[in-house]
Amino acid sequence: MARSGKEYLEALRKNPPNLWYKGQRVEDPTSHPVFKGIAHALARLYDLQHDPRYREVLTYEAGGRRYPTSLMPARSKEDLARRGAAYKVWADAHLGMMGRSPDYLNAVLMAFEQSAEFFGEYAENVRRYVQYVRENDLCTTHCLTNPQVNRAKSNLEQADPYIPLGVFSESADGIVVRGARMLSTLPTADELLVFPSTLLKEGPGADRYAVAFAIPTNTPGLHFISREGLRGGDSSFDYPLSSQLEEMDCLTVFDDVFVPRERIFILKDLQRCNTAYAETGALMHMAHQVVVLKTAKTEAFLGLVSLMAEAIGADVFPHVQEKIAEVIVYLEAMKGFWARAERDAKPNRYGLYCPDRGAIDGARNLYPRLYPRINEIVQQIGASGLITLPSEADFEAPIGRHLEKFLQSASLPARERVQLFRLAWDMTLSGFGARQVLYERFFFGDPVRMYQTLFSVYDKEPYKERIREFLGWKKQAQPEAIASG
Template identity: 25%
Template sequence: MLRTGQQYRDSIRDGRRIWINGERVKDVTVHPQFKPLVDIRARIYDLAHEDATRDILSYEENGERYSVGLKLPHSRDDWHAKRLATDTILEDVGGVVTRVGDETAGEMWSLYDGQDILNEVDPRFSVNIRNHIQRVVDRDPFHVSANTDPKGDRSKRPQDQDPDMLLHVVKETDAGIVVRGAKYETAAAYANQAFTKPTIANWGNSELSDYAVGFVCDFSSPNLRFIARTGFAGRAPAEDYPLANRFDEVDCLVIYDDVLIPWENVLFYQHTKAAAFIRATLHRYSAFAFVQRNLKLADMLIGAALWNVRQTGLENQQAVQEKLATLACYREGINAHLTASITNAEKSPGGLLMPNQSLLMTGRVHACSQLHHMMHIARELCGGQICVTPDAASFADEEAGIWLKKYYTLNENWDSNDRRKLLAFARDLLNSDYAGHRLTFQLFAQSPPFAHLGAVYRNFDWNDALRFTKKSAGLSDRILTAQR
């Protein structure tokens, strides 16, 4: 059931209505600001068919091959296979991509785990959850997620302002529910479907709400509109901004203008308890894939900084080594949390094997909260030339290029061309609009810092620290009763 890259491209030529920079997009697969990531997603599909990578990115079952990234995790071997598959993809494409499908499939597994709680409030939709998870495995779609709404005035209930500020149900029909509103969604313009979930709203004491709804939305559905932010690809030459031109995953405001969601695509509806539960457990699995991407980003920071100090002969200075060691500690801290979360993996409520939640969530805090510090350390190590170096066209100029060759050639091993390429890469990684977007995107793709720390609070085992301190301090048993 594995798709090819061409089958993926054909699947998104479905007449969807997309705008970017005030322009209606005729074909998202060839538009210059979408094409680089469409090509990468197509490349990922094709990797699963190539001899060298087929057995890393796919597995065989009952005579068919399926994606490793979309497989429900039941063992540590499953998680090791997922990690290897992601590393293989990132190695092949040469950098970090955030939304390519495997990371958002995990959000559906959280629904799978929550079936008992969802059944308590409304038993209608469990079969839909199971069917959709299996459908993702069987059909291999590019599956993303619909995250936050415009929200409006957060001091008010959604019902007390323009009701469309939060996505909500406006009508029930025999065929399904009709929804209206908007969602910010990365990669929506060139994905096949999204798990659309609610933003936690100011519901008060409401048990039922038309805003508490989760469903799978087919992006070929009528009455959807995709309004994209300006992309980075094509804004400046690729020679000067190599990352921005390859890895910009364009985000959209997706408008749901009375979109019909068939009943079989509805995963939960109306019950605020169910919606709150899903939001609290949403990243139980998907956080692993996002944090693993931070690991590869850490490798890029270290590589850019280390190549720079080596080519300029500064690697043996103690102050430089201390900064490089700080970057290494950041990188290995991420690696240790990921490795330990698999080693100490735990059974989920639905019988799956999930990464150890305390280790995974504390690893996410480490990876995200320290990223801006690590980027600044890498800037220091790369030096001021990343912000003053002329562009590639000047290096190629018949007259100016002579002078740039003279002043940017370091020795017989580092000529001006390699020096320029490294500085351009570092500038795009650390200083460009794209670099700032990547850093800010952490607050969207992985949720804001308070939510990260909230997940740690919910998953850390506080009892052992209390037990040990009670014993060490000689406290009486009465405090156990008071604690309860």
């Protein structure tokens, strides 16, 4: 059932994840200086589910209860549009700056549930698990890639075959897994989904790496080891984003973690691991959430650069207008991908409606390349205004009068202009902003290999045929030969 922010915070307080920060165990993330911001930001998202303005969009009714729309089965194009509208409400609430809001992985779980037959003997585990997440409106995170030790070697060839996460032993009750995953964002989730993302290669002993399961984030032996915190402080004036949206990223260690059998989704099955995301529709559904999220983020950037240029009177210059127009073009492209993803959706073999793969692939491959450029535009327009940024306290101090005079702008008094430019700084230049760029480059996978996949899966044949026809070449006699081109 759709839960409230209070319920999320209480659960986090009661069952904190096994989270480490600078050598210390984080006992209560809801009050910890680094983690409290994101915990309360998530709570605010959950509260929106009960806000009369958004309740109908963010939740759906089934059996007299209300559940998050992101877990609503997609059985038609209308359902997809409803899901998209729900993603947008949350994305707008955080300007698209929270990557791991719970709807992201809810999209994956819904697809797994609706395509549960794919999981063969573990299908019932998948159905029961997703039902459990839905009933309790749990927040999940995930970890997919193995530690970056030696990418030129296979899993088995690493210094220790249990650097990558693998099944160490198996019993009637479950399995013990050992090793690590490189990264989990949002350790303040209730549950961790463990799936492989990179293509697993066949070989003796390689099946130990072919495993998928879900466990609570406080499971014994599981450790989330945090990076340096990027939360600047409590003031939302000084740190408009990092004070509330520092999600954190953690090395995730499995120190002989027991996974009960009912939590296993795939076991020692390379073929299933390698095809799970595409075959179940999870890939298209998670990317659907991403397209909406990135549209919201681009809208926020357009609003930002427009206000910045206006504030300092730079919007009169043709090259500044051109740069803002460039952001408009990117925004319209994202909206186009979103619309076509829903318009051209089709059911998969399990009856789950999936957003169009072409539109999804276009968006998820383009955005990692657009995003650094959007950041660059903010810097090109903001210039020194992005760095001459006194704090809230300076405005209250005796020197505040100097700020009022020298930091006023064409359209805004000093305080508001500094507030606006501090937001621009946090979006692009602060530690928080820099992480956003790295995140956009990589969070959906290595952009290089994503392009390679697109090259290999995309049906180029109709376009080749058009050129052949134009050149007056004879129609190819053997369609099989054409299909492999």
